[in-house]
Amino acid sequence: MTEVRRERADAARNRREILRVTEELLARYRPEEISMEQVAAAAGVGKGTVFHRFGSRMGLMQALIQDRALALHDAVVSGPPPLGPDADPRSRLLAFLDGIVDVVARNKGLLAALGHAVTTTQHPRADDDHPVYRFWHGHLSMLLAELRPSLDAELVAHVLLSTLGNEPILRLLEKGEGERLAVTLRLMATTLLDA
Incomplete structure:
Protein backbone atom coordinates (compact mmCIF):
# COMPACT_ATOMS: atom_id res chain seq x y z
CA MET A 1 0.00 0.00 0.00
CA THR A 2 2.82 2.43 0.85
CA GLU A 3 4.51 1.63 -2.46
CA VAL A 4 1.35 2.57 -4.40
CA ARG A 5 1.19 5.93 -2.59
CA ARG A 6 4.86 6.55 -3.39
CA GLU A 7 4.25 5.77 -7.05
CA ARG A 8 1.33 8.16 -7.08
CA ALA A 9 3.47 10.87 -5.47
CA ASP A 10 6.21 10.18 -8.01
CA ALA A 11 3.70 10.30 -10.85
CA ALA A 12 2.35 13.62 -9.57
CA ARG A 13 5.89 14.99 -9.26
CA ASN A 14 6.71 13.81 -12.77
CA ARG A 15 3.55 15.42 -14.15
CA ARG A 16 4.35 18.75 -12.46
CA GLU A 17 7.94 18.62 -13.71
CA ILE A 18 6.92 17.72 -17.26
CA LEU A 19 4.48 20.63 -17.36
CA ARG A 20 7.03 23.01 -15.81
CA VAL A 21 9.76 22.19 -18.32
CA THR A 22 7.28 22.32 -21.19
CA GLU A 23 6.36 25.85 -20.17
CA GLU A 24 10.07 26.75 -20.01
CA LEU A 25 10.65 25.29 -23.48
CA LEU A 26 7.66 27.25 -24.79
CA ALA A 27 9.34 30.45 -23.65
CA ARG A 28 12.13 29.73 -26.16
CA TYR A 29 10.50 27.66 -28.91
CA ARG A 30 7.22 27.48 -30.79
CA PRO A 31 5.08 24.46 -29.79
CA GLU A 32 5.73 22.65 -33.07
CA GLU A 33 9.51 22.91 -32.45
CA ILE A 34 9.31 21.01 -29.17
CA SER A 35 9.63 17.22 -29.25
CA MET A 36 8.47 14.76 -26.64
CA GLU A 37 12.12 13.65 -26.39
CA GLN A 38 13.20 17.20 -25.46
CA VAL A 39 10.51 17.39 -22.80
CA ALA A 40 11.43 14.00 -21.36
CA ALA A 41 15.14 14.84 -21.21
CA ALA A 42 14.51 18.23 -19.60
CA ALA A 43 12.13 16.70 -17.05
CA GLY A 44 14.49 13.84 -16.23
CA VAL A 45 11.97 11.14 -17.19
CA GLY A 46 11.74 8.58 -19.94
CA LYS A 47 10.09 9.42 -23.23
CA GLY A 48 7.59 6.62 -22.56
CA THR A 49 6.50 8.37 -19.35
CA VAL A 50 5.62 11.52 -21.29
CA PHE A 51 3.75 9.58 -23.98
CA HIS A 52 1.96 7.43 -21.43
CA ARG A 53 0.83 10.46 -19.42
CA PHE A 54 -0.12 12.81 -22.26
CA GLY A 55 -0.48 10.65 -25.39
Missing part, protein backbone atom coordinates in the same frame (compact mmCIF):
# COMPACT_ATOMS: atom_id res chain seq x y z
CA SER A 56 0.93 13.16 -27.86
CA ARG A 57 2.54 16.56 -28.09
CA MET A 58 -0.91 18.12 -28.59
CA GLY A 59 -2.15 16.25 -25.52
CA LEU A 60 0.78 17.65 -23.54
CA MET A 61 0.10 21.19 -24.75
CA GLN A 62 -3.61 20.89 -23.90
CA ALA A 63 -2.76 19.57 -20.44
CA LEU A 64 -0.41 22.50 -19.86
CA ILE A 65 -2.98 25.17 -20.71
CA GLN A 66 -5.64 23.38 -18.67
CA ASP A 67 -3.26 23.14 -15.72
CA ARG A 68 -2.47 26.87 -15.88
CA ALA A 69 -6.14 27.74 -16.29
CA LEU A 70 -7.01 25.41 -13.39
CA ALA A 71 -4.78 27.41 -11.08
CA LEU A 72 -6.81 30.51 -11.96
CA HIS A 73 -10.03 28.54 -11.51
CA ASP A 74 -8.97 27.41 -8.02
CA ALA A 75 -8.08 30.97 -7.04
CA VAL A 76 -11.54 32.14 -8.14
CA VAL A 77 -13.44 29.34 -6.42
CA SER A 78 -11.59 29.16 -3.12
CA GLY A 79 -8.72 31.62 -3.04
CA PRO A 80 -8.26 34.83 -1.11
CA PRO A 81 -9.29 38.28 -2.37
CA PRO A 82 -9.15 39.85 -4.83
CA LEU A 83 -9.91 36.74 -6.94
CA GLY A 84 -11.65 34.66 -4.30
CA PRO A 85 -15.29 34.70 -3.26
CA ASP A 86 -14.75 37.04 -0.28
CA ALA A 87 -13.84 40.01 -2.50
CA ASP A 88 -16.31 42.57 -3.81
CA PRO A 89 -17.51 41.88 -7.40
CA ARG A 90 -15.69 44.83 -8.99
CA SER A 91 -12.34 43.84 -7.48
CA ARG A 92 -12.95 40.22 -8.50
CA LEU A 93 -13.77 41.22 -12.07
CA LEU A 94 -10.65 43.33 -12.50
CA ALA A 95 -8.42 40.74 -10.84
CA PHE A 96 -9.95 38.00 -12.99
CA LEU A 97 -9.24 39.96 -16.17
CA ASP A 98 -5.63 40.34 -14.98
CA GLY A 99 -5.48 36.61 -14.27
CA ILE A 100 -6.77 35.71 -17.72
CA VAL A 101 -4.24 38.02 -19.38
CA ASP A 102 -1.48 36.41 -17.31
CA VAL A 103 -2.49 32.89 -18.43
CA VAL A 104 -2.72 33.99 -22.06
CA ALA A 105 0.53 36.00 -21.94
CA ARG A 106 2.50 33.10 -20.46
CA ASN A 107 1.05 30.66 -23.00
CA LYS A 108 0.53 32.78 -26.13
CA GLY A 109 2.38 30.47 -28.52
CA LEU A 110 0.64 27.50 -27.03
CA LEU A 111 -2.79 29.10 -27.41
CA ALA A 112 -2.05 30.00 -31.02
CA ALA A 113 -0.97 26.44 -31.78
CA LEU A 114 -3.99 24.95 -30.03
CA GLY A 115 -6.29 27.32 -31.89
CA HIS A 116 -4.71 26.31 -35.20
CA ALA A 117 -4.94 22.62 -34.32
CA VAL A 118 -8.59 22.89 -33.34
CA THR A 119 -9.58 24.74 -36.51
CA THR A 120 -7.72 22.30 -38.78
CA THR A 121 -9.13 19.08 -37.34
CA GLN A 122 -11.98 17.24 -39.02
CA HIS A 123 -14.36 18.20 -36.24
CA PRO A 124 -13.47 21.73 -35.18
CA ARG A 125 -14.86 22.83 -31.87
CA ALA A 126 -16.03 26.34 -31.18
CA ASP A 127 -13.98 28.24 -28.62
CA ASP A 128 -17.03 28.65 -26.43
CA ASP A 129 -17.35 24.86 -26.18
CA HIS A 130 -13.97 24.51 -24.45
CA PRO A 131 -14.27 24.02 -20.66
CA VAL A 132 -11.71 26.74 -19.91
CA TYR A 133 -13.53 29.24 -22.11
CA ARG A 134 -16.90 28.24 -20.64
CA PHE A 135 -15.62 28.87 -17.10
CA TRP A 136 -13.97 32.18 -18.01
CA HIS A 137 -17.06 33.36 -19.86
CA GLY A 138 -19.44 32.20 -17.13
CA HIS A 139 -17.49 33.89 -14.37
CA LEU A 140 -17.14 37.16 -16.28
CA SER A 141 -20.84 37.12 -17.20
CA MET A 142 -21.86 36.54 -13.60
CA LEU A 143 -19.73 39.39 -12.26
CA LEU A 144 -20.79 41.80 -15.01
CA ALA A 145 -24.48 41.00 -14.44
CA GLU A 146 -24.07 41.49 -10.70
CA LEU A 147 -22.34 44.82 -11.14
CA ARG A 148 -24.59 46.20 -13.87
CA PRO A 149 -27.79 44.23 -14.42
CA SER A 150 -28.83 46.32 -17.46
CA LEU A 151 -25.71 45.21 -19.36
CA ASP A 152 -25.86 42.31 -21.84
CA ALA A 153 -23.36 40.50 -19.64
CA GLU A 154 -23.08 37.37 -21.80
CA LEU A 155 -22.24 39.35 -24.92
CA VAL A 156 -19.84 41.70 -23.13
CA ALA A 157 -18.00 38.70 -21.66
CA HIS A 158 -17.63 37.21 -25.16
CA VAL A 159 -16.36 40.54 -26.50
CA LEU A 160 -13.79 40.90 -23.71
CA LEU A 161 -12.55 37.34 -24.18
CA SER A 162 -12.46 37.59 -27.97
CA THR A 163 -9.75 40.22 -27.73
CA LEU A 164 -7.34 37.63 -26.33
CA GLY A 165 -7.20 35.27 -29.28
CA ASN A 166 -6.58 37.45 -32.29
CA GLU A 167 -3.26 37.83 -34.09
CA PRO A 168 -2.53 41.50 -33.27
CA ILE A 169 -3.02 40.81 -29.55
CA LEU A 170 -0.89 37.65 -29.66
CA ARG A 171 1.87 39.65 -31.40
CA LEU A 172 1.57 42.32 -28.70
CA LEU A 173 1.98 39.63 -26.04
CA GLU A 174 5.00 38.19 -27.87
CA LYS A 175 6.59 41.62 -27.40
CA GLY A 176 6.00 41.34 -23.64
CA GLU A 177 3.17 43.85 -23.47
CA GLY A 178 0.83 41.83 -21.25
CA GLU A 179 0.52 44.66 -18.73
CA ARG A 180 -0.56 47.04 -21.48
CA LEU A 181 -3.30 44.60 -22.46
CA ALA A 182 -4.38 44.09 -18.84
CA VAL A 183 -4.65 47.85 -18.28
CA THR A 184 -6.70 48.25 -21.45
CA LEU A 185 -9.10 45.42 -20.55
CA ARG A 186 -9.57 46.88 -17.06
CA LEU A 187 -10.27 50.30 -18.62
CA MET A 188 -12.82 48.80 -21.02
CA ALA A 189 -14.56 46.94 -18.21
CA THR A 190 -14.69 49.91 -15.84
CA THR A 191 -15.90 52.20 -18.62
CA LEU A 192 -18.77 49.82 -19.33
CA LEU A 193 -19.61 49.48 -15.66
CA ASP A 194 -19.52 53.22 -14.99
CA ALA A 195 -21.38 54.33 -18.14
Whole structure:
Protein backbone atom coordinates (compact mmCIF):
# COMPACT_ATOMS: atom_id res chain seq x y z
CA MET A 1 0.00 0.00 0.00
CA THR A 2 2.82 2.43 0.85
CA GLU A 3 4.51 1.63 -2.46
CA VAL A 4 1.35 2.57 -4.40
CA ARG A 5 1.19 5.93 -2.59
CA ARG A 6 4.86 6.55 -3.39
CA GLU A 7 4.25 5.77 -7.05
CA ARG A 8 1.33 8.16 -7.08
CA ALA A 9 3.47 10.87 -5.47
CA ASP A 10 6.21 10.18 -8.01
CA ALA A 11 3.70 10.30 -10.85
CA ALA A 12 2.35 13.62 -9.57
CA ARG A 13 5.89 14.99 -9.26
CA ASN A 14 6.71 13.81 -12.77
CA ARG A 15 3.55 15.42 -14.15
CA ARG A 16 4.35 18.75 -12.46
CA GLU A 17 7.94 18.62 -13.71
CA ILE A 18 6.92 17.72 -17.26
CA LEU A 19 4.48 20.63 -17.36
CA ARG A 20 7.03 23.01 -15.81
CA VAL A 21 9.76 22.19 -18.32
CA THR A 22 7.28 22.32 -21.19
CA GLU A 23 6.36 25.85 -20.17
CA GLU A 24 10.07 26.75 -20.01
CA LEU A 25 10.65 25.29 -23.48
CA LEU A 26 7.66 27.25 -24.79
CA ALA A 27 9.34 30.45 -23.65
CA ARG A 28 12.13 29.73 -26.16
CA TYR A 29 10.50 27.66 -28.91
CA ARG A 30 7.22 27.48 -30.79
CA PRO A 31 5.08 24.46 -29.79
CA GLU A 32 5.73 22.65 -33.07
CA GLU A 33 9.51 22.91 -32.45
CA ILE A 34 9.31 21.01 -29.17
CA SER A 35 9.63 17.22 -29.25
CA MET A 36 8.47 14.76 -26.64
CA GLU A 37 12.12 13.65 -26.39
CA GLN A 38 13.20 17.20 -25.46
CA VAL A 39 10.51 17.39 -22.80
CA ALA A 40 11.43 14.00 -21.36
CA ALA A 41 15.14 14.84 -21.21
CA ALA A 42 14.51 18.23 -19.60
CA ALA A 43 12.13 16.70 -17.05
CA GLY A 44 14.49 13.84 -16.23
CA VAL A 45 11.97 11.14 -17.19
CA GLY A 46 11.74 8.58 -19.94
CA LYS A 47 10.09 9.42 -23.23
CA GLY A 48 7.59 6.62 -22.56
CA THR A 49 6.50 8.37 -19.35
CA VAL A 50 5.62 11.52 -21.29
CA PHE A 51 3.75 9.58 -23.98
CA HIS A 52 1.96 7.43 -21.43
CA ARG A 53 0.83 10.46 -19.42
CA PHE A 54 -0.12 12.81 -22.26
CA GLY A 55 -0.48 10.65 -25.39
CA SER A 56 0.93 13.16 -27.86
CA ARG A 57 2.54 16.56 -28.09
CA MET A 58 -0.91 18.12 -28.59
CA GLY A 59 -2.15 16.25 -25.52
CA LEU A 60 0.78 17.65 -23.54
CA MET A 61 0.10 21.19 -24.75
CA GLN A 62 -3.61 20.89 -23.90
CA ALA A 63 -2.76 19.57 -20.44
CA LEU A 64 -0.41 22.50 -19.86
CA ILE A 65 -2.98 25.17 -20.71
CA GLN A 66 -5.64 23.38 -18.67
CA ASP A 67 -3.26 23.14 -15.72
CA ARG A 68 -2.47 26.87 -15.88
CA ALA A 69 -6.14 27.74 -16.29
CA LEU A 70 -7.01 25.41 -13.39
CA ALA A 71 -4.78 27.41 -11.08
CA LEU A 72 -6.81 30.51 -11.96
CA HIS A 73 -10.03 28.54 -11.51
CA ASP A 74 -8.97 27.41 -8.02
CA ALA A 75 -8.08 30.97 -7.04
CA VAL A 76 -11.54 32.14 -8.14
CA VAL A 77 -13.44 29.34 -6.42
CA SER A 78 -11.59 29.16 -3.12
CA GLY A 79 -8.72 31.62 -3.04
CA PRO A 80 -8.26 34.83 -1.11
CA PRO A 81 -9.29 38.28 -2.37
CA PRO A 82 -9.15 39.85 -4.83
CA LEU A 83 -9.91 36.74 -6.94
CA GLY A 84 -11.65 34.66 -4.30
CA PRO A 85 -15.29 34.70 -3.26
CA ASP A 86 -14.75 37.04 -0.28
CA ALA A 87 -13.84 40.01 -2.50
CA ASP A 88 -16.31 42.57 -3.81
CA PRO A 89 -17.51 41.88 -7.40
CA ARG A 90 -15.69 44.83 -8.99
CA SER A 91 -12.34 43.84 -7.48
CA ARG A 92 -12.95 40.22 -8.50
CA LEU A 93 -13.77 41.22 -12.07
CA LEU A 94 -10.65 43.33 -12.50
CA ALA A 95 -8.42 40.74 -10.84
CA PHE A 96 -9.95 38.00 -12.99
CA LEU A 97 -9.24 39.96 -16.17
CA ASP A 98 -5.63 40.34 -14.98
CA GLY A 99 -5.48 36.61 -14.27
CA ILE A 100 -6.77 35.71 -17.72
CA VAL A 101 -4.24 38.02 -19.38
CA ASP A 102 -1.48 36.41 -17.31
CA VAL A 103 -2.49 32.89 -18.43
CA VAL A 104 -2.72 33.99 -22.06
CA ALA A 105 0.53 36.00 -21.94
CA ARG A 106 2.50 33.10 -20.46
CA ASN A 107 1.05 30.66 -23.00
CA LYS A 108 0.53 32.78 -26.13
CA GLY A 109 2.38 30.47 -28.52
CA LEU A 110 0.64 27.50 -27.03
CA LEU A 111 -2.79 29.10 -27.41
CA ALA A 112 -2.05 30.00 -31.02
CA ALA A 113 -0.97 26.44 -31.78
CA LEU A 114 -3.99 24.95 -30.03
CA GLY A 115 -6.29 27.32 -31.89
CA HIS A 116 -4.71 26.31 -35.20
CA ALA A 117 -4.94 22.62 -34.32
CA VAL A 118 -8.59 22.89 -33.34
CA THR A 119 -9.58 24.74 -36.51
CA THR A 120 -7.72 22.30 -38.78
CA THR A 121 -9.13 19.08 -37.34
CA GLN A 122 -11.98 17.24 -39.02
CA HIS A 123 -14.36 18.20 -36.24
CA PRO A 124 -13.47 21.73 -35.18
CA ARG A 125 -14.86 22.83 -31.87
CA ALA A 126 -16.03 26.34 -31.18
CA ASP A 127 -13.98 28.24 -28.62
CA ASP A 128 -17.03 28.65 -26.43
CA ASP A 129 -17.35 24.86 -26.18
CA HIS A 130 -13.97 24.51 -24.45
CA PRO A 131 -14.27 24.02 -20.66
CA VAL A 132 -11.71 26.74 -19.91
CA TYR A 133 -13.53 29.24 -22.11
CA ARG A 134 -16.90 28.24 -20.64
CA PHE A 135 -15.62 28.87 -17.10
CA TRP A 136 -13.97 32.18 -18.01
CA HIS A 137 -17.06 33.36 -19.86
CA GLY A 138 -19.44 32.20 -17.13
CA HIS A 139 -17.49 33.89 -14.37
CA LEU A 140 -17.14 37.16 -16.28
CA SER A 141 -20.84 37.12 -17.20
CA MET A 142 -21.86 36.54 -13.60
CA LEU A 143 -19.73 39.39 -12.26
CA LEU A 144 -20.79 41.80 -15.01
CA ALA A 145 -24.48 41.00 -14.44
CA GLU A 146 -24.07 41.49 -10.70
CA LEU A 147 -22.34 44.82 -11.14
CA ARG A 148 -24.59 46.20 -13.87
CA PRO A 149 -27.79 44.23 -14.42
CA SER A 150 -28.83 46.32 -17.46
CA LEU A 151 -25.71 45.21 -19.36
CA ASP A 152 -25.86 42.31 -21.84
CA ALA A 153 -23.36 40.50 -19.64
CA GLU A 154 -23.08 37.37 -21.80
CA LEU A 155 -22.24 39.35 -24.92
CA VAL A 156 -19.84 41.70 -23.13
CA ALA A 157 -18.00 38.70 -21.66
CA HIS A 158 -17.63 37.21 -25.16
CA VAL A 159 -16.36 40.54 -26.50
CA LEU A 160 -13.79 40.90 -23.71
CA LEU A 161 -12.55 37.34 -24.18
CA SER A 162 -12.46 37.59 -27.97
CA THR A 163 -9.75 40.22 -27.73
CA LEU A 164 -7.34 37.63 -26.33
CA GLY A 165 -7.20 35.27 -29.28
CA ASN A 166 -6.58 37.45 -32.29
CA GLU A 167 -3.26 37.83 -34.09
CA PRO A 168 -2.53 41.50 -33.27
CA ILE A 169 -3.02 40.81 -29.55
CA LEU A 170 -0.89 37.65 -29.66
CA ARG A 171 1.87 39.65 -31.40
CA LEU A 172 1.57 42.32 -28.70
CA LEU A 173 1.98 39.63 -26.04
CA GLU A 174 5.00 38.19 -27.87
CA LYS A 175 6.59 41.62 -27.40
CA GLY A 176 6.00 41.34 -23.64
CA GLU A 177 3.17 43.85 -23.47
CA GLY A 178 0.83 41.83 -21.25
CA GLU A 179 0.52 44.66 -18.73
CA ARG A 180 -0.56 47.04 -21.48
CA LEU A 181 -3.30 44.60 -22.46
CA ALA A 182 -4.38 44.09 -18.84
CA VAL A 183 -4.65 47.85 -18.28
CA THR A 184 -6.70 48.25 -21.45
CA LEU A 185 -9.10 45.42 -20.55
CA ARG A 186 -9.57 46.88 -17.06
CA LEU A 187 -10.27 50.30 -18.62
CA MET A 188 -12.82 48.80 -21.02
CA ALA A 189 -14.56 46.94 -18.21
CA THR A 190 -14.69 49.91 -15.84
CA THR A 191 -15.90 52.20 -18.62
CA LEU A 192 -18.77 49.82 -19.33
CA LEU A 193 -19.61 49.48 -15.66
CA ASP A 194 -19.52 53.22 -14.99
CA ALA A 195 -21.38 54.33 -18.14
